[in-house]
Amino acid sequence: MNRTPDENPAAAFDPVEPISPIGGPTVASGTLPRWFLPAVVAGSALVAVAILLAAGSFTIVVLLLLTAVIALPTAYIWSRIAEGRRQAMDRLATLAIGTAFGLALVPLVSLLYEVIKRGVARFDGSFFTESSRGVIGAGGGAEHAIVGTLVITGLATLIAVPIGIMAAIYLNEYGTGRLRKALTFFVDVMTGIPSIVAGLFAYALFAVFLGPGIRLGIIGSVALTVLMIPIVIRSAEEILKIVPDDLREAAYALGTPKWKVVARIVLPTALAGLVTGVMLAVARVIGETAPLLVTTGVIDSVNTDPLSGRMQNLAVYAYTEYKDPGVNVQAGYDKAWAAALTLLVLVMGLSLFARWVYRRFGTDLR
Amino acid sequence: MEAHTETTRQAGRLLAGATGGRRRRGDQIFSNATVIAAVTVLAILAGVAVFLIIKSVPAITANPAELPQGKTLIDYIAPLAFGTVLAAAVAVVVAVPLAVAVALFISHIAPRRLALTLAYVVDLLAAIPSIVYGLWGIFVLGPAMVPILDWLAAHLGFIPFFAGPASVTGRTMLTAGIVLAVMILPIISAVAREVFSQAPRNLEEGALALGATRWEMIRMVVLPFGRSAVVSGSMLGLGRALGETMAVTIILSVSGIVSFNLISEQNPTPIAANIALNFPESSGVQVNALIASGLVLFGITLVVNMIARLIISRANKDTE
Numbered sequence: 299m300n301r302t303p304d305e306n307p308a309a310a311f312d313p314v315e316p317i318s319p320i321g322g323p324t325v326a327s328g329t330l331p332r333w334f335l336p337a338v339v340a341g342s343a344l345v346a347v348a349i350l351l352a353a354g355s356f357t358i359v360v361l362l363l364l365t366a367v368i369a370l371p372t373a374y375i376w377s378r379i380a381e382g383r384r385q386a387m388d389r390l391a392t393l394a395i396g397t398a399f400g401l402a403l404v405p406l407v408s409l410l411y412e413v414i415k416r417g418v419a420r421f422d423g424s425f426f427t428e429s430s431r432g433v434i435g436a437g438g439g440a441e442h443a444i445v446g447t448l449v450i451t452g453l454a455t456l457i458a459v460p461i462g463i464m465a466a467i468y469l470n471e472y473g474t475g476r477l478r479k480a481l482t483f484f485v486d487v488m489t490g491i492p493s494i495v496a497g498l499f500a501y502a503l504f505a506v507f508l509g510p511g512i513r514l515g516i517i518g519s520v521a522l523t524v525l526m527i528p529i530v531i532r533s534a535e536e537i538l539k540i541v542p543d544d545l546r547e548a549a550y551a552l553g554t555p556k557w558k559v560v561a562r563i564v565l566p567t568a569l570a571g572l573v574t575g576v577m578l579a580v581a582r583v584i585g586e587t588a589p590l591l592v593t594t595g596v597i598d599s600v601n602t603d604p605l606s607g608r609m610q611n612l613a614v615y616a617y618t619e620y621k622d623p624g625v626n627v628q629a630g631y632d633k634a635w636a637a638a639l640t641l642l643v644l645v646m647g648l649s650l651f652a653r654w655v656y657r658r659f660g661t662d663l664r
Numbered sequence: 665m666e667a668h669t670e671t672t673r674q675a676g677r678l679l680a681g682a683t684g685g686r687r688r689r690g691d692q693i694f695s696n697a698t699v700i701a702a703v704t705v706l707a708i709l710a711g712v713a714v715f716l717i718i719k720s721v722p723a724i725t726a727n728p729a730e731l732p733q734g735k736t737l738i739d740y741i742a743p744l745a746f747g748t749v750l751a752a753a754v755a756v757v758v759a760v761p762l763a764v765a766v767a768l769f770i771s772h773i774a775p776r777r778l779a780l781t782l783a784y785v786v787d788l789l790a791a792i793p794s795i796v797y798g799l800w801g802i803f804v805l806g807p808a809m810v811p812i813l814d815w816l817a818a819h820l821g822f823i824p825f826f827a828g829p830a831s832v833t834g835r836t837m838l839t840a841g842i843v844l845a846v847m848i849l850p851i852i853s854a855v856a857r858e859v860f861s862q863a864p865r866n867l868e869e870g871a872l873a874l875g876a877t878r879w880e881m882i883r884m885v886v887l888p889f890g891r892s893a894v895v896s897g898s899m900l901g902l903g904r905a906l907g908e909t910m911a912v913t914i915i916l917s918v919s920g921i922v923s924f925n926l927i928s929e930q931n932p933t934p935i936a937a938n939i940a941l942n943f944p945e946s947s948g949v950q951v952n953a954l955i956a957s958g959l960v961l962f963g964i965t966l967v968v969n970m971i972a973r974l975i976i977s978r979a980n981k982d983t984e
Contacts, residue, residue: 384880385877387879387880388877390879392878392879395769395773398762398766399765399769399782401762402786402846405846406788408800409797409800412800413796416803460701461705462701462705465705467698468699468701472695472699473698477702478702484705484706484709485705487709487969487973488705488709489969490903490907490966490968490969491709491962492908493907493909494907494909494939494940495712495907495958495961495965496712498716498719499715501719502715502718502719503715506715506719510948511947523708524708524712527705531705546672555691556691557694558690586793586794588794588910588936588939588940591943592940592943595944613793613795613910616795616799617795617798620799635799638799642792642796645793646788646791649788
C-alpha cells in the first residue's frame, strides 16, 4: 500500500511536526520558535555593532566576542522565563558550543586573510624566476627554494611511496601474526615522531657514514620519508580495506594467482584512493621546515643535485628571510610572506585536488 | 562490513600453494617484497632510535666543560624539557575544551548537510604548514595579545602563571601555547568527532523520548561514551604539541630559564626550539648535545603516543 503523506489519515489530526529523533525539533524543544537562537544572535550582533560604533573602535574579532557576550545571557534569561530551566540550559549549551566552534575558526580566517594580504606584495613573476644569489636588500626571488622544495619532496615521495604501499599491502593482504600486529602499532607510533627528530635522525644517519657537519638535499628527503611513510601506509591500508572481497574471490575462483589478484585487481580498483592518499601525504610534508633546517642547510643559489651541496627550500627560505631580512627589513619580510603564501597555495591546492581526484575517479566501493 | 575476511585470506594462501611452479615463484617474490617493506618500516623506526643514540654518546661521555653553557648534560637538557612540557601543557589546556565543542557541534548540532563541509574546514587547520603559523603568531597574534597580557598582569597577577611583567611584544609562552592549540585542535576534534558520532543511537533516542533536551542527551549519553576518545585524542595532540618546532621557535623570545610565568618577555626554551635555533651554528660535541636533547624529546613523545594508542585500542575492544 502506497500512501503519500497527505493521504495519511493520522496527519490530519496531528498538529505537531514530524519528530526527528536527533537534531531537529522535538516535543521537548520547548515553546519558543525555531528561529529563536538565530534571532538572538542577530539581535546581539546589531547591539554590538552599535556599541562599537559609539565607542569608535571597530575590529571584527572584538565584534564577534561582544556578540557572544551579549547573546549568551540574553538567550539564557529569555528562554528561562519563557520555557523553564532545562530548556534554557539547552539553549545556553547550544549557543556556547556554536560560539566555541566560531572561535576555533577565527584563527583560520585571520591566518588566510593575513597571509594573502601580506604575501601578494612579492607574489610576482620575479619571485618565481629569480634566485637570491647576490641579493642583499629588495629584489631577488625564491626560484632556488622552489626548485629545492620540488627536488627534496619529489625524492622523498619516490622513496616513501613504494615502501608505504607495499607495507600497506602486507598489512591488508598478506600479514599475519606478530609482525602484522607490531607493524600496525608502530605505524601509529611513527605518526607521532616530531618532525625535528626525523631531521636529527637523517642527519645522524649520514653523519655516521660521511662525517659530521654534512648538509645535502637527500638528507632532507630521508627525513621527510620518515614522516611520509606512516601517512602513506595509513591511507593506503584504509583504501585497500574497502576493496570488496567479492572481487578477490571471483579472481581466485578463476584460478588467478594471489600476486596477480593484488597487482591486477586490488590495486587498480583502489588506484584513485591510493593517489589521493599519496597527494595528501605530500601536502603534509611539503611545508616542513624543522627537519630541513637541520639537514639541507641554507644557500642563495639554485642547486638541483640532491647528492652534492646545500639546498634551499620554501619553508626554510621563509624562515631565514624572517630571521635575517637583510639590509631592507620590510623587503625580507615581504619575501617571507610571499613564500608562506606560495606554500599555502601548494598545500591547499594539493589537498583540494586530491579530494577532487577521489571524488571524480574513485570507484564507489561502499 | 568487515572487508577481506580470514576466509578470503586463506583461499588466497591455498591457491598460492596449490598451483604450478611458475605461479608459485611469482607469489613468493611478491609476498617477500611486501614482508621486506614491512620490516623496512620497523627498521626505520628502530634506526631513528639507534642513530640518535649513537650520535648522543659523545655528548654523554664528554667533559661538561665542552658542552654548551659548560653544564652537565642533565643540567643542560632538564630546563629545556621543562619548556617543552610547559608549552605543550598550555596548548592542551586551551585546545581540549574547544576541540570537544567543535566535535560536538559537527556531530550533534550542525545540520547534517553542513557537517561534512564543516569537518573539512576544521581539517584545513591541520594542513597549514607550521612555518606559516609561526609567521602569523609573531606578526598578527603576538601584537593582538599585548592588551590581553597587560590585563592579565594587572588583574590576575597574583596567579604565578600571570605574574608579569607583561611582555610588550606578545612573544610569550601564552601566545606560543595558543598557536600550538590551534595546530592540535583538528587532531583532538577529529578523534572525538569520530567517536561522538558512534554513540549508541538507541540510547540517544531513548533519552530524547524520555523528554531530555538535546544538551541533556549529550551530557548523559554522548560525553560519557566519548570520554576515552577525548583523553586519547588529547594525548595525541599533546604528542604533536611536544614536538612542534617552528611555531615556538619563531614566537618565543627564549632565555632558557625555568619559570611558570606565561606572559613575560623571558621564557623557558622548548627542546625543539633550542635545536632549531642552535643546530645550524653548532659544531663538534655541541651538535651531539643537541642530538641528545632530541633523543629525550623522541622518548617523551614516544611514551605519550604509545599511551594514547593503548587507550584507543582498549576502547575499541570495549565497543566491539
